[in-house]
Amino acid sequence: EPEVTQTPSHQVTQMGQEVILRCVPISNHLYFYWYRQILGQKVEFLVSFYNNEISEKSEIFDDQFSVERPDGSNFTLKIRSTKLEDSAMYFCASTAGLADTQYFGPGTRLTVL
Amino acid sequence: GQQLNQSPQSMFIQEGEDVSMNCTSSSIFNTWLWYKQDPGEGPVLLIALYKAGELTSNGRLTAQFGITRKDSFLNISASIPSDVGIYFCAGQRPGSEKLVFGKGMKLTVNP
Numbered sequence: 001e002p003e004v005t006q007t008p009s010h011q012v013t014q015m016g017q018e019v020i021l022r023c024v025p026i027s028n029h030l031y032f033y034w035y036r037q038i039l040g041q042k043v044e045f046l047v048s049f050y051n052n053e054i055s056e057k058s059e060i061f062d063d064q065f066s067v068e069r070p071d072g073s074n075f076t077l078k079i080r081s082t083k084l085e086d087s088a089m090y091f092c093a094s095t096a097g098l099a100d101t102q103y104f105g106p107g108t109r110l111t112v113l
Numbered sequence: 114g115q116q117l118n119q120s121p122q123s124m125f126i127q128e129g130e131d132v133s134m135n136c137t138s139s140s141i142f143n144t145w146l147w148y149k150q151d152p153g154e155g156p157v158l159l160i161a162l163y164k165a166g167e168l169t170s171n172g173r174l175t176a177q178f179g180i181t182r183k184d185s186f187l188n189i190s191a192s193i194p195s196d197v198g199i200y201f202c203a204g205q206r207p208g209s210e211k212l213v214f215g216k217g218m219k220l221t222v223n224p
Contacts, residue, residue: 004155031210043156043201045211056210091155093212099163099205101146102212104155 002026004105006092012111013082021077021108023092032075033093033102034067036060043091049075050098082112119202119215126192127223134200134218135186142204145178145185146212150199159200160187192222 005024013019025032034046047057049067066078075094079086089109093102119136126132136145144163148156160171162178162185169176175188185204189196202215 006155033210033212035212042216043203043212043214045213048210050210058211089155098210099144101158101161103158104148106155107153109153 004092004094004103006090006105006108008108009106010109010111012113015084015112016081019079019082019110021079021090021092021110023075023077023094023105024073025075025092025094026096026103027073029094029096029103031055031095031098031100031102032067032069033095034077035091035093035104036088037091037107038088046077046090079110082110084112086110087112117202117204117213117215119218121218122216123219123221125221125223128192128194130192131188131190132192132196132220133186133188134202135184136202136204136215137184138204138213139183140206141182142213143182143207144205145176146203146205147174147176147185147187148201148203150201150217152198156201156203189220192220194222194224196220197222 007022032049037043047061048055064080089107091107092105095102147159150156160176165182167178173190199217201217203212
């Protein structure tokens with residue numbers, strides 16, 4: 001069964017450094033999402049992406065964050081200058097259609113020191 | 114607003130028992146989803162509900178989309194040890210792509 005994959009599984013970085021989290025959505029999906037989950041808390045929406053542009057974003061997704069689909073398979077989340085409070089699990093999700101079920105990847109654990 | 118109130122926050126049950134959990138909101142949702150999350154992994158979809166009043170089963174799991182479109186419940190029957198994990202409800206509002214998640218319910222099943 002097709003699945004969303006994410007790399008790396010764990011990323012450790014120093015505060016102020018840039019990180020890029022990578023996702024390969026399910027191949028025929030057209031809508032892509034990033035969510036984050038701070039340890040012990042609920043999953044929170046960051047951004048949705050369709051047709052090579054952001055379609056919706058939350059207040060968390062400030063100008064330190066950016067997303068890109070650099071080729072036909074990858075979807076990336078970049079954090080320009082990481083802060084301690086960016087430490088969380090970051091989940092990528094994808095769906096075939098706007099109202100279809102979102103399927104989540106296994107996540108990348110980001111630790112900012 | 115868009116908060117989802119999920120209850121209970123945790124449950125400790127014996128293997129074989131049934132368990133119920135629910136989510137409520139002050140806002141209407143078009144879609145209700147139930148996910149299970151194991152430690153260190155991403156949410157895995159259990160059941161998706163798309164119509165008010167819809168009752169859907171997936172093996173030992175049964176979920177319903179409330180008539181008012183502001184609530185949903187999930188039942189797990191005859192629990193087994195591998196049911197342990199955190200169960201999240203999530204809703205999608207009309208005109209929005211994002212999923213709003215509840216805070217999760219941690220289920221512990223004692224053999």
